[in-house]
Amino acid sequence: MIEQALKGRRNYRIWSLALLVVAAGGVYASALQSADGFVHTGMGNNAIWGLYHAQLPFLASIAAASLAILVPGTLQKHSFLASLAPLAAFLGATASAMSLFFIAADLGMQRRILTLLLNPSPGAPASWQVPLLLLFLALTLTVGWAQVGAMRKGVKPPVWIRSAVMVAIPAGIALPVISAFTLAVVPGSELWTSALLAPRLMASGVAAGAGIMLLMAVTAEQLAGFKAGEETLERLAAVGAWAGLVFLALTGLDAATAMLGNMTADTAALALLYGNSPFAVVSWFALFSGTLSTGLLLVPSLRRSFIAAASLGSLLALSVWLQSGLTLILAGQLKDASAAAGYAPAVPELLLTAGIWAGAVLLMTVLLKITASAQLEREGL
Amino acid sequence: MMKNDRREFIRKAGMGLLAGMGAASGLLTGGGFERTTSAAWAAVPGEEGLRWGMLFDTRRCPEGCTLCIESCHHTHNVPDIASLEGKIEWMHKENGRELLGSLCASTAAVPALCNHCAEPSCARACPTGSIFRRTDGIVAIDYHRCVGCRSCMQSCPYGEVSFNWSDPRAALKNPTVEYPTRQRGVVEKCNFCSDRLVRGKKPSCVEACPEGAISFGNLNDPSSEIRRLLESSETLQRKPELGTRPSVFYII
Structure with a gap:
């Protein structure tokens, strides 16, 4: 199957090459950082975490969201989501791999990375991140690969993948919970200590995950002849819309509780997020685009149009990335308004972030290509 | 009826x-008004064993004097980095009102350092157990295990953990041989002079203070000087409402 990754039309080769170039930029920036440390980043005493850490809650929630498709797609007998199950598995694997790369990029002592596995401190939520991500990566990659292999041979997927999926369920659900808990141990940062953070991450992940999968499935359909089925895509868009609604509702509940209860520390944190910080513009854009895309995805005729659904899904994913990733971390770590001007990502930091993203998109492209080829090969027989 | x-x-x-x-x-x-001061300490009576604590009598702390900080930073090879974004501090002096809240009437600068909390949030945040609370109450860092994720720095509500954003050895003017230097990429903070305590010495800031404004002793020993001072005076802690139970107290 792997040979399918190397074959392809001209557009596929150009796209892969472009992604490789961006990924190579990331490798260069990574080498620069290994040599000189974080001096090439915008991080410092006023911005303890930057762009790298800001990806983690988002990616953890995306990884978990893949279960929303993978579980019914593999464990139920007749699921309309079955054709998307390999895609969901690969999305989960890619998000876990990206998380691991971003965790590595954010370490001041990268050569001690194995310490995270060798000397865990179980009382600390952050200890669980790397082992769980490794487990989830292994499980989802294996499940996806086995499904595509079965698809190519035209046989039923092996029975053991059901057990693998069942092990992946608690591991995957734990990812956004652990991600929220690593932030909850920070007393006095009110955006992070809310009990709603974990459910919010989960809902946002399902919304964004459905959005990304819509984009993936429609792209694979247009370019590689992959067939997910019209009804499947429409239902996937509905999953995204409902999850988006839950996410927006939870965000609103959190803010309303803070304001009605006049919880001054909480409202001060909200004021930093939406008011007097450089992130306010981004926060409002994210809220607006999330509301817009969720609202439009609730319209059945728009869900039925592949292009509209894929674009709205992408906008929803972008909105979630901004809310559950960037602003959650960058605005959440601010102690007061005076520290707000502290962070602007530096060029090597941007290169490394873009590099990891490009690597992930390349991995996803290759996996999609293999899936589509397996499907075509079967039909060609 | x-x-x-x-x-x-x-x-x-x-x-x-x-x-x-x-x-x-x-x-x-x-x-x-609620007494949030020494009551925070008295709320946990009858603890056994050793718990090191420190008390600053800020009435005796002269404005503009930084002898304690200089002594601390020299003893522990703390680099002198000017930029705010890269600064490393084990001890520093801050506006008392900002440090201790509205209960502090004075805005004069008072010394601040790691509070060696009984419930340290930094230790709960560290994924490798590199920052941990010892049985004598000191919150210590293993520089050789720290992976540099800065979770402890993020979770310290007092901002008392510093990260070596650049090579600290390059910024050391007059290193001492008695304490190791650190390398780039790890966190560091006050260690309550655990290196000096083990040799039977008092913390270097206590020794350096010409006014005797700093008391150091076992908080669990009712006959210690620090307990006598805690019981005879009104004291403040930094952000007691967070429940971290700091071991550093202030007399205003």
Whole structure:
């Protein structure tokens, strides 16, 4: 199957090459950082975490969201989501791999990375991140690969993948919970200590995950002849819309509780997020685009149009990335308004972030290509 | 008759409830202010063993004097980095009002350092157990295990953990051989002079203070000097409302 990754039309080769170039930029920036440390980043005493850490809650929630498709797609007998199950598995694997790369990029002592596995401190939520991500990566990659292999041979997927999926369920659900808990141990940062953070991450992940999968499935359909089925895509868009609604509702509940209860520390944190910080513009854009895309995805005729659904899904994913990733971390770590001007990502930091993203998109492209080829090969027989 | 009894019961229960609410809201009690000071310490009586603590008598701390900080930073090879974004501090002096809240009447600068909390949030945040609370109450860092994720720095509500954003050795002017230097990429903070305590010495800031404004001792020993001072004076802690139970106290 792997040979399918190397074959392809001209557009596929150009796209892969472009992604490789961006990924190579990331490798260069990574080498620069290994040599000189974080001096090439915008991080410092006023911005303890930057762009790298800001990806983690988002990616953890995306990884978990893949279960929303993978579980019914593999464990139920007749699921309309079955054709998307390999895609969901690969999305989960890619998000876990990206998380691991971003965790590595954010370490001041990268050569001690194995310490995270060798000397865990179980009382600390952050200890669980790397082992769980490794487990989830292994499980989802294996499940996806086995499904595509079965698809190519035209046989039923092996029975053991059901057990693998069942092990992946608690591991995957734990990812956004652990991600929220690593932030909850920070007393006095009110955006992070809310009990709603974990459910919010989960809902946002399902919304964004459905959005990304819509984009993936429609792209694979247009370019590689992959067939997910019209009804499947429409239902996937509905999953995204409902999850988006839950996410927006939870965000609103959190803010309303803070304001009605006049919880001054909480409202001060909200004021930093939406008011007097450089992130306010981004926060409002994210809220607006999330509301817009969720609202439009609730319209059945728009869900039925592949292009509209894929674009709205992408906008929803972008909105979630901004809310559950960037602003959650960058605005959440601010102690007061005076520290707000502290962070602007530096060029090597941007290169490394873009590099990891490009690597992930390349991995996803290759996996999609293999899936589509397996499907075509079967039909060609 | 039955009905009357019930009515009476409801009336009394209602009055009791109102009285309870009144008491809870402070209407019926005398003082409007809660003692959040040494009470935070007294709330946990009867702890066994050793728990090192420090007390600053800021009345005796002269304005503009930084001898304690200089001594601390020299003893522990703390690099002198000027930029705010890269600064490393084990000890520093800050506006008392900002440090201790509105209970502190004075805005004069008072010394601040790691609080060696009994409930350290940094230790709960560290994924490798590199920052941990010792049995003597000191919150210590293993520089050789730290992976540099800065979770402890993020989770310290006092901002007392510093990260080596650049090579600290390059910024050391006059290193001492008695304490190791650090390398780029790990966190560091005050260690309550655990390196000096083990040799029977007092912390270097305590020794360096010409006014004797810093007391150091076992908080669990009722006969220690620091306990005597805690019991005889009004003291403040930094952000006691967070429940971290700091081991550093201030007399204003």
